[in-house]
Amino acid sequence: MNFWDFIVFVFWSYVFFAYLMVLFGIIADIFRDHTLNGGLKAVWVIFLVFVPFLAALVYLIARGKGMSERQRAAANQARSETDQYIRNVASSSPVEEIAKAKTLLDSGTISQAEFDGLKSRALGAVA
Numbered sequence: 001m002n003f004w005d006f007i008v009f010v011f012w013s014y015v016f017f018a019y020l021m022v023l024f025g026i027i028a029d030i031f032r033d034h035t036l037n038g039g040l041k042a043v044w045v046i047f048l049v050f051v052p053f054l055a056a057l058v059y060l061i062a063r064g065k066g067m068s069e070r071q072r073a074a075a076n077q078a079r080s081e082t083d084q085y086i087r088n089v090a091s092s093s094p095v096e097e098i099a100k101a102k103t104l105l106d107s108g109t110i111s112q113a114e115f116d117g118l119k120s121r122a123l124g125a126v127a
Contacts, residue, residue, distance in 0.1 A: 026059050029067045097122040
């Protein structure tokens with residue numbers, strides 16, 4: 001195997017990998033689309049199995065715009081769910097922070113000066 005055989009092998013491996021990514025993206029989009037009924041989904045999958053290159057090309061031409069819109073909507077929904085989760089987990093109210101600092105003060109873990117600093121920081125976050 002010489003250098004050019006290796007280059008050709010890498011090129012065709014890249015083409016095959018890109019085709020697999022497109023194929024899996026199309027299959028995911030077929031099942032993500034709620035406007036298609038089960039029969040049409042089955043027809044698309046059968047075409048993708050028996051005439052994969054032609055079916056993928058036709059699908060991308062015929063339904064490519066809707067495919068990108070559905071993918072964008074799914075990404076926006078996932079992002080908003082992630083943002084909401086982060087807000088719920090990360091944020092605590094100043095009252096909660098002061099209460100936690102007070103329990104630390106009462107247990108002797110922090111001093112009065114540290115408590116005052118935590119309290120002012122919590123109140124400063126509100127202002």
